[in-house]
Amino acid sequence: MAQTFRKGFLRNAVLALALIAPGLASAAESAAVSSPRVTATLLSSRDAVQPGERFQVALVQKIARGWHTYWQNPGDSGEATRIDWALPAGMTAGDIRWPAPKALPVEPLVNFGFEGTLLLPVEITVPESAKPGERVTLKANATWLVCEKICIPEEGAFTLDLPVGAAAIVDENAQSRIDATVAALPQPASFKAKLTSDGDRLALSLPGLGAEASDIRFFPLSDTLIEHAAPQPATPAANGVSLQLVRSSAFKLENAELSGVVTFREGGLPRALAVTAEAEPALLTAAAGASAAPRPAVVRLPVPVEGADLTLWAALVFAFAGGLILNLMPCVLPVLFIKALGFAQLARAHRDEVREQGVLFLSGVVVTFMILAGIVIGFAALGSSVGWGFQLQSPPLVIGLAVIMTLIGFNLLGAFEVGTSAGGVGQDLASRGGRLGAFMTGALAVVVATPCTAPFMGAAVGYAVTQPPVMGLAVFLALALGFALPVLALSFAPGLLRLLPRPGRWMVILKQAFAFPMFATAIWLVWVAAVQAGPGGVLAALIAVLAAGFIVWLVGVTRGAGAVRLAATGLAALVALGAGWFVLQSAVPSATSEARAGDIQAWTPERVAGLQAEGKPVFVNFTAAWCITCLANERVALSRQEVKDAFAELKVASLKADWTNRNSAIAQALAEQGRAGVPLYLFYPGKKDAQPEILPQLLTPDMLVTAARRAAGKEIKTASR
Amino acid sequence: MKASLTRQSFIAGLALASLSLSAGSVLAQGTAKIGQPAPAFQAVDADGKTRNLSEFAGKTVILEWTNADCPYVRKHYNSATMQTLQKDMAREGIVWLSVVSSPVGEQGYVDGTAAKDLTTKRDAAPAAVLLDPNSKVARAYGATTTPHMYIVDPKGTLAYMGAIDDKPSSSPASLTGAKSYVRQAVAELKAGKPVSEAATKSYGCAVKYAPLS
Numbered sequence A: 001m002a003q004t005f006r007k008g009f010l011r012n013a014v015l016a017l018a019l020i021a022p023g024l025a026s027a028a029e030s031a032a033v034s035s036p037r038v039t040a041t042l043l044s045s046r047d048a049v050q051p052g053e054r055f056q057v058a059l060v061q062k063i064a065r066g067w068h069t070y071w072q073n074p075g076d077s078g079e080a081t082r083i084d085w086a087l088p089a090g091m092t093a094g095d096i097r098w099p100a101p102k103a104l105p106v107e108p109l110v111n112f113g114f115e116g117t118l119l120l121p122v123e124i125t126v127p128e129s130a131k132p133g134e135r136v137t138l139k140a141n142a143t144w145l146v147c148e149k150i151c152i153p154e155e156g157a158f159t160l161d162l163p164v165g166a167a168a169i170v171d172e173n174a175q176s177r178i179d180a181t182v183a184a185l186p187q188p189a190s191f192k193a194k195l196t197s198d199g200d201r202l203a204l205s206l207p208g209l210g211a212e213a214s215d216i217r218f219f220p221l222s223d224t225l226i227e228h229a230a231p232q233p234a235t236p237a238a239n240g241v242s243l244q245l246v247r248s249s250a251f252k253l254e255n256a257e258l259s260g261v262v263t264f265r266e267g268g269l270p271r272a273l274a275v276t277a278e279a280e281p282a283l284l285t286a287a288a289g290a291s292a293a294p295r296p297a298v299v300r301l302p303v304p305v306e307g308a309d310l311t312l313w314a315a316l317v318f319a320f321a322g323g324l325i326l327n328l329m330p331c332v333l334p335v336l337f338i339k340a341l342g343f344a345q346l347a348r349a350h351r352d353e354v355r356e357q358g359v360l361f362l363s364g365v366v367v368t369f370m371i372l373a374g375i376v377i378g379f380a381a382l383g384s385s386v387g388w389g390f391q392l393q394s395p396p397l398v399i400g401l402a403v404i405m406t407l408i409g410f411n412l413l414g415a416f417e418v419g420t421s422a423g424g425v426g427q428d429l430a431s432r433g434g435r436l437g438a439f440m441t442g443a444l445a446v447v448v449a450t451p452c453t454a455p456f457m458g459a460a461v462g463y464a465v466t467q468p469p470v471m472g473l474a475v476f477l478a479l480a481l482g483f484a485l486p487v488l489a490l491s492f493a494p495g496l497l498r499l500l501p502r503p504g505r506w507m508v509i510l511k512q513a514f515a516f517p518m519f520a521t522a523i524w525l526v527w528v529a530a531v532q533a534g535p536g537g538v539l540a541a542l543i544a545v546l547a548a549g550f551i552v553w554l555v556g557v558t559r560g561a562g563a564v565r566l567a568a569t570g571l572a573a574l575v576a577l578g579a580g581w582f583v584l585q586s587a588v589p590s591a592t593s594e595a596r597a598g599d600i601q602a603w604t605p606e607r608v609a610g611l612q613a614e615g616k617p618v619f620v621n622f623t624a625a626w627c628i629t630c631l632a633n634e635r636v637a638l639s640r641q642e643v644k645d646a647f648a649e650l651k652v653a654s655l656k657a658d659w660t661n662r663n664s665a666i667a668q669a670l671a672e673q674g675r676a677g678v679p680l681y682l683f684y685p686g687k688k689d690a691q692p693e694i695l696p697q698l699l700t701p702d703m704l705v706t707a708a709r710r711a712a713g714k715e716i717k718t719a720s721r
Numbered sequence B: 001m002k003a004s005l006t007r008q009s010f011i012a013g014l015a016l017a018s019l020s021l022s023a024g025s026v027l028a029q030g031t032a033k034i035g036q037p038a039p040a041f042q043a044v045d046a047d048g049k050t051r052n053l054s055e056f057a058g059k060t061v062i063l064e065w066t067n068a069d070c071p072y073v074r075k076h077y078n079s080a081t082m083q084t085l086q087k088d089m090a091r092e093g094i095v096w097l098s099v100v101s102s103p104v105g106e107q108g109y110v111d112g113t114a115a116k117d118l119t120t121k122r123d124a125a126p127a128a129v130l131l132d133p134n135s136k137v138a139r140a141y142g143a144t145t146t147p148h149m150y151i152v153d154p155k156g157t158l159a160y161m162g163a164i165d166d167k168p169s170s171s172p173a174s175l176t177g178a179k180s181y182v183r184q185a186v187a188e189l190k191a192g193k194p195v196s197e198a199a200t201k202s203y204g205c206a207v208k209y210a211p212l213s
Helices: A007-020 A173-184 A312-326 A333-346 A352-380 A397-411 A422-426 A427-449 A456-467 A467-490 A494-499 A505-513 A514-532 A535-557 A564-584 A603-612 A628-638 A642-648 A666-672 A702-710 B001-025 B073-080 B079-093 B112-122 B136-141 B182-189
Strands: A038-044 A046-048 A054-063 A069-075 A082-087 A101-104 A110-116 A117-126 A135-147 A151-163 A193-198 A199-205 A214-220 A234-237 A242-245 A257-266 A269-279 A619-625 A651-658 A680-684 A693-695 B044-047 B051-053 B061-065 B095-100 B126-132 B148-152 B158-162
Touching: A038 A135, A038 A151, A054 A135, A054 A173, A054 A619, A069 A135, A117 A173, A135 B051, A151 B073, A151 B126, A173 A422, A199 A234, A214 A242, A234 A505, A312 A456, A312 A467, A333 A352, A333 A427, A333 A467, A333 A505, A352 A514, A397 A427, A397 A505, A397 A514, A397 A535, A397 A564, A397 A628, A427 A467, A427 A628, A456 A467, A494 A505, A505 A514, A603 A619, A603 A651, A603 A680, A619 A666, A619 A702, A628 A702, A642 A702, A651 A666, A666 B079, B073 B079, B079 B095, B112 B126, B148 B182, B158 B182
Parallel strands: A193 A269, A619 A651, B061 B095, B095 B126
Antiparallel strands: A038 A054, A054 A117, A069 A110, A082 A135, A101 A110, A135 A151, A193 A199, A199 A242, A214 A257, A234 A242, A257 A269, A619 A680, A680 A693, B044 B051, B044 B126, B061 B148, B148 B158
C-alpha cells in the first residue's frame, strides 16, 4: 500500500479529471436510491484501485427517524439487509461486516437492528490481473426491509465505476467514515463462552467480562436459540458473568459452536464483542431431518385413580379429599395440634374468638396455597420445571424451616416467650397479634405440609398444573379447603370443644410434649440440607440454629431499658445478617444426587430403555429426601426382604430418580405421567418400548411383588383357572 | 396464650418471608407450547359471532395471523399461494381461522365488513376471520409475525407453531421451491406420525399489538 496516494495529494488532478469527465465526479459514491424512509448509497474508500489490493466499500443507509432496518438475526420479526454483487471477472466481495445491533422493542416483541445512519462495510479484492488504465464496474443489488410499526421492503441497484491505477487513490472522507465503522465493529472476544442448560432456560457464561460491565445483552446469530424479548438477567460467575436466557419455543441447535454478539457498557462507553460459545452436548438437537426433536407423545395410562385424564370435577373432588387426608400426614400434625391446643385454651370463654381464629386459619391456608400454586402454575406455563414442594429444593429455605421448628420447640418447652414484652400494650394490640397469629399458623401449616403428598393429591396437582390457570387454581383452592376443614370445623363446633378437658396442668405437659415432634422435624430438615448441600449444609444449618437461639436469648434478656435495648437489637440484626450470609454461602446444592444404595442405579430415560431392551422389568422410584411419603414407602415397603427377594428372583432392575435438588429431566418425566411432584412409582415391563404401570402413592410389599410379577409377565394364576 | 399467639405470628412471618424470597420473578409471554393443550380463546368473527377454540374439538384447526397490508402477507396472497393452501385444507376437513390482531388505528386493522370484503376480493377461503383488536388471542399464543401459523390437532393439542414456509423473504421469487411447513405438518398428522418440524421461527412483519390495558 506504499504507493497509495492520499486524495489531498491529487485533489487537483482528480478535479481536473472530473471536469473532463463529469460522470466520474462521484466515483467514490454511487448515485443514491431514495425513499421517504431510507436514502441509500454505495460508498467506496477508493477513487482509484490498485491491482491486487483489498479495500472497503460500504452500503450506507440514512434511515428516517422512527424507522429501522435489520441485523443478521432480525429478532422477533423483520428481515436482514442483503447485498448481491455483480463484479468484474476476478474481483470478489466478502460478506457484510455487521456492526453491533440494538434491541428495538415493539411491545411486546423485540427486533434487532439499526436506526439513524448505518454503514455496512464489505471488503472487495482487486485481482492482480487488473490493468492500470482500465476501469472496473462494481454493481450491487441490495434489498432491505425498513420498518416503523409498518414494514416496507425496499431495494436498490448501485453502481461504482472506478479506474485502476498503478497506485490506489484513497477517498479520505469515505475512508475515515468506513474506518470509524470498522473500528466500532464487535471485536473478537479473547475468551470462549459456554452455553449450558439451566432447567428449561439457558445460561451463557462469559468468563472474560469484567465486573464493571453493565447493560449486558447477547444477540445470537441464530434466530432459533432464545426468546428475543425475554430479559437477560446477569449474575456474577466464575471470573466473569453469566446471562440467563429463555429457550426459544422454536429451539434448534445443530452445531456445538454458536456465535453472536455481546453488547455492554464499560466505564460509560458502549462496547461490543463477537463471541463464540460452546454448547453443552445435551443442548444439541439431532442433525438435519429430525430437527426440533419431536418430544415423545405423552402417554396417559388407563389407570383410573392415578391417570391425569381427570375431569375438572373429579380433580376438584380428589383435591378436596387429598387436602383432608393431608391433615394426617406427619409433617403437619404438630402444627395442627398447636392450633387445637390454642382453641382449647380459648374455648369456654371466647367462643366468637375461636370462630374468628378458625376463619383466619382458613384464610392463611388459602392465601398460602394460592401463592404456592401461582408460582408452580406460573413456572409451568413458562415451561419451567418447578414442582409441588419446590421450595424445599432450596437449601437455605430448608435451613430456615429447621430454625423455625427448633424455635417453636424451645418455645413450647417454655425456654423463652416471644412477645411478652408487649404485655404492657393494650388488649387491642395483643388480640390483633392473635389474629395475625392464626393467619400465620395457617400459612406455616401449608409450608410444612407441601413435602407430604397424600393419596389422591398427586393426580389432582398433576391435573392442576397442566390446565389453564383458572382451573388449576380452582383445584388448589379445593385442596386448601379440604386441608383447612378439620380445624375450621373444630372452631365452629362447640360440642367438639366441650369434649376437651378444662385447661389446666395437662395442657402445659401436652404443650411441652409437642416440642419433641418439632425437634424431630428440625432434625429431619437438617438431614435434608445435608443431602442437598453436603457437610456445608449441616454446618450452615447448625450455625443458623445457634444464631437464632442467641438472638432470641439476647432480645429476651434486654427487654425494657432504652439504650441497652437498642444496642441489643443492633447486635441481633448483625448476627442475623451474618448467619443469613453464611447460610447462603455454604448451603449451595451439590451437583449430583446419585442414588446412594449399592445395587440401585440412578435413573435416566436411556437406562430404562436399555434395560427394557435387555428384557428386564424396570422399577423406577421417583423420590426426594424432603418427601416424607417417599421415605415412609421406602421403610415399610421398598426395603422389605420379601420385596428384595421377589425383585431378585424376577430380575427386576431398580432405578432411583432423586429429585432432592432441581433436575429438569426428572421434572419432565413426572409431567409426562401427569404429576407435579414425588413420589411416583413406575413399573416397566421387560419389553422394548412397553409402557409402564403407575403404582399408588402409598405402597405395600404385596403391591410391589404383584406389580413385579405383572411386569415380568409371571402373574400368579389363581386357582379358579 | 396471647403472648404465644404473637410468638406464632413472629415465627410464621419468618416462614412467609423466606418463602417469598424463593418465589423469584415470573414473566409472562405466549403460553403456547408444542404437545400441550392449545391456549383456549374466544373472539368475535367477521359476522359478529363469538367463536371458541372448543367448538372445533375433534377437528384439526389452523390459525393464520394476518395483516392484509404487510408485505410478507401480500407475498402469499398476491400469488394465490395462501388461498390455495386454505382451499386444500378445507377439502381435508380442516378448520382455517385467519386472525387479525391489529388494534384500531394500526396497519391491518379491519372491522367485520372490511374483513369480509377482503375475503371476497382476494378469493380467500378461511372458515372464519377472527377479529382480535385487543390482541388477546395473539398474547395467548405469543404470535410475533404476520404470517404466523399454528396447528391444533383434533385432541386440542398444539401440533405446529411457526413459519408458513422455509423462505423468510418478502420477495415473490422466494415462493418457488419453498417448503410449506404447514403442508408438511398436516400430512404427518394425517399419517399419524409425529410432526418432524413442530416449532420453527416464523418470519414477517411484527404483529401490531394493542397496549396492555
